Amino acid sequence: MKRLRIDSTVIVLAILLLAIVVGAILVATQGRSFFSPGNIRDILTGMSVLGLVAIGQTLVVLGASLDLSVTYVMSLASLIGATTMAGNPANIPWAVTLTLLVCAGIGLANGLIVTVLKVNGFIATLGVGLILQGVLNTSFQGSAGSVPWDFQLLGATGIGPVPVSTIIMIALAVLVWFLLDRTRTGAHLFAVGGDPEVARLSGVRTRPPLIAAHVLCSVFAGLAGLLLASRLGVGSPTVGQQGGYALLSIAAVVLGGTLLLGGRGSVWGTIGGVAIFAVVDNVMSVMQVNPFLKDVVRGVVIVAAVAVYSRRAIVRRRTRFGPGGTRTGGDAAALAAAPAMAAASAALTAETDRGEGDGR
Amino acid sequence: MNVVRTLISPRGAVFLLLVVLLVAITILNPGFAEPGQLMRYIQRVAPVAIVAIGQYFVIIAGEFDLSQGSLITAQVIIAGNLVGQDDARTVPVLLLMVVFGALVGLVNGLLTTLLKVPSFIVTLGMMLALLGGVMWWTGGAATGNPADSFRQIGRGGIRDLPLIDFLPWSVLILAGWLALGIWVTRRPFGKVLIALGDNPRAARYAGARSWWVTTRAFIISAVSATLSGVLLVGYAGVHPSVGRGYEFIAITAVVLGGVVLGGGRGWIVAAVAGAFVLEALFLLLNIAGIPSSLRDAVQGVIIIAAVAYSGVVFRARRKSAPATASPAPGDEPDAPPGAEGRTSASPALAAEGVTETRGD
Numbered sequence: 001m002k003r004l005r006i007d008s009t010v011i012v013l014a015i016l017l018l019a020i021v022v023g024a025i026l027v028a029t030q031g032r033s034f035f036s037p038g039n040i041r042d043i044l045t046g047m048s049v050l051g052l053v054a055i056g057q058t059l060v061v062l063g064a065s066l067d068l069s070v071t072y073v074m075s076l077a078s079l080i081g082a083t084t085m086a087g088n089p090a091n092i093p094w095a096v097t098l099t100l101l102v103c104a105g106i107g108l109a110n111g112l113i114v115t116v117l118k119v120n121g122f123i124a125t126l127g128v129g130l131i132l133q134g135v136l137n138t139s140f141q142g143s144a145g146s147v148p149w150d151f152q153l154l155g156a157t158g159i160g161p162v163p164v165s166t167i168i169m170i171a172l173a174v175l176v177w178f179l180l181d182r183t184r185t186g187a188h189l190f191a192v193g194g195d196p197e198v199a200r201l202s203g204v205r206t207r208p209p210l211i212a213a214h215v216l217c218s219v220f221a222g223l224a225g226l227l228l229a230s231r232l233g234v235g236s237p238t239v240g241q242q243g244g245y246a247l248l249s250i251a252a253v254v255l256g257g258t259l260l261l262g263g264r265g266s267v268w269g270t271i272g273g274v275a276i277f278a279v280v281d282n283v284m285s286v287m288q289v290n291p292f293l294k295d296v297v298r299g300v301v302i303v304a305a306v307a308v309y310s311r312r313a314i315v316r317r318r319t320r321f322g323p324g325g326t327r328t329g330g331d332a333a334a335l336a337a338a339p340a341m342a343a344a345s346a347a348l349t350a351e352t353d354r355g356e357g358d359g360r
Numbered sequence: 361m362n363v364v365r366t367l368i369s370p371r372g373a374v375f376l377l378l379v380v381l382l383v384a385i386t387i388l389n390p391g392f393a394e395p396g397q398l399m400r401y402i403q404r405v406a407p408v409a410i411v412a413i414g415q416y417f418v419i420i421a422g423e424f425d426l427s428q429g430s431l432i433t434a435q436v437i438i439a440g441n442l443v444g445q446d447d448a449r450t451v452p453v454l455l456l457m458v459v460f461g462a463l464v465g466l467v468n469g470l471l472t473t474l475l476k477v478p479s480f481i482v483t484l485g486m487m488l489a490l491l492g493g494v495m496w497w498t499g500g501a502a503t504g505n506p507a508d509s510f511r512q513i514g515r516g517g518i519r520d521l522p523l524i525d526f527l528p529w530s531v532l533i534l535a536g537w538l539a540l541g542i543w544v545t546r547r548p549f550g551k552v553l554i555a556l557g558d559n560p561r562a563a564r565y566a567g568a569r570s571w572w573v574t575t576r577a578f579i580i581s582a583v584s585a586t587l588s589g590v591l592l593v594g595y596a597g598v599h600p601s602v603g604r605g606y607e608f609i610a611i612t613a614v615v616l617g618g619v620v621l622g623g624g625r626g627w628i629v630a631a632v633a634g635a636f637v638l639e640a641l642f643l644l645l646n647i648a649g650i651p652s653s654l655r656d657a658v659q660g661v662i663i664i665a666a667v668a669y670s671g672v673v674f675r676a677r678r679k680s681a682p683a684t685a686s687p688a689p690g691d692e693p694d695a696p697p698g699a700e701g702r703t704s705a706s707p708a709l710a711a712e713g714v715t716e717t718r719g720d
Binding site: 113117118119120122123124126127128129130131132133134135137138247250251254255260290292293294295296298299300301302303306307310 | 426653
């Protein structure tokens, strides 16, 4: 452990640093300061919603699934939250509880469809997303409800340049990090995401971790929806879809070094990925880039940033078990064992031949 | 009896579903069974089915192509802006569009294979960049009305035929493209593609040039999207949201056709049947008078149910299959030398074995 291992989280942070440096120079050419409190607050505010969604998405992607329904969950959460509060501060706790319960229910449905019915996560959550879209269309026409001022403060205030919403997001990231690194469910999630069959043969029950990941992902999307509602002051049936959060959150997760195939990754990489997006967006806003051109830049940044470390061997990435990673260990052990196994098989063949010869 | 067994098997489930849907439509609307109406139906399916054919090649290789919808929109806007009211430009612009499409596919493929960026991320970036780039170029307004000769490809056809009265060009194009697709899947290229999707490492060891094979799959996908865009110009006109969501519809259609996300399994005809099922579903929901707001929800339920059904049946069949199919490990040396020689003779032959056991 003397040698500094370059794992993907470090690379993500390096890319983030590069983005900040380039961004600061570009912003300086406009005669503005990148590091002014106002600008930092803008970036952190931009991070918090996508950050919440991406933390949840990280859990699901680690389990080798996907969640494309988060956008609709967010819209639904903003509507349920806003209509239940109905402008009355006394309703806030009840509204938040109800919203998160509904979201957990959706996540449970996702998880059960993926694990019990064995529908691919892509299709399952796409289908659930369509169902939620139908519910949104039939139950709500346009914006509804109203969020009391006390709850709006959540999205508006901050400690110094750091908004409350970002503090909540970081706190939840710590919680998820604890879940992944220090609890049995987390370890099982890594195992199931890496190889469900091997996990099953090792005595891990493969369904509960993945179901838990889906439930948490939907709850995090619900929190993001509530945050959006607190910013807008109302609930909106299209707020999630407009942001394109499903694909962006998956992009942020992969940008953060989590394998799309599951089993490897970390929450901090995801936060780094979200921060890269937020910095790039912020710089483009300050530079007043054409909104259509922004999408082009975003697309190029996503591919380029992932390309930086995708060429590296997968074994370099952070794994759950031990510093070397199970993969290298396994390969090395197999290589070392190869001569012995060849000798053993030769001996076995010889013995069989002799046995057959004796029989005749 | 054999036909019934095929129909309830996962391979045939999509055809069974298609028959059920078509019968239901015919019961609700007897006019649907007339040849002219059926032709109109196939004409409407053609763009979706062609995109699904392209997506099939990418998915069977274990990749995703999320850029199809954006590419369709981009091509439609290119056609709208470049053709104008000049009939003479139809052919050059058509060629330009095909070249542009192939180029997009080439970039997708090379980024995926040479830079080792997950195709989900590459095509997501391409999706953002393409749409943003084209909108930036046109200033966000998708204007322009291509010359009639261009639009005839999508809306015109051979008139005054006996029996069916009207044979749209798009139906012929779909038939031709499908025939070409079937032919390609039977060529060594198609076999290697399936082998790559099933087990990339094994295919590489067997001598497959994986980067070029996968890249060609992306080119096929992009050219398919181009073709679909050409049809949509005539059918739906020039509009910035023409291609929106097509990539998800195509993936859904392919998965409904029993093609496994992750690659290695599936039949191209079933993928096209999946597209027909989706369009029949939309039509049925329309005729049955289900409020448009609920259509998404019904669609979501049916997609999940169909995929879950084929998954459950597939697993049940695998469990009940006799275990003697694979020889016990100890028997392997006793197998006739010819059998081993055959399976490892060439990658194409090995791949053929794969398709035969899984497919026909």
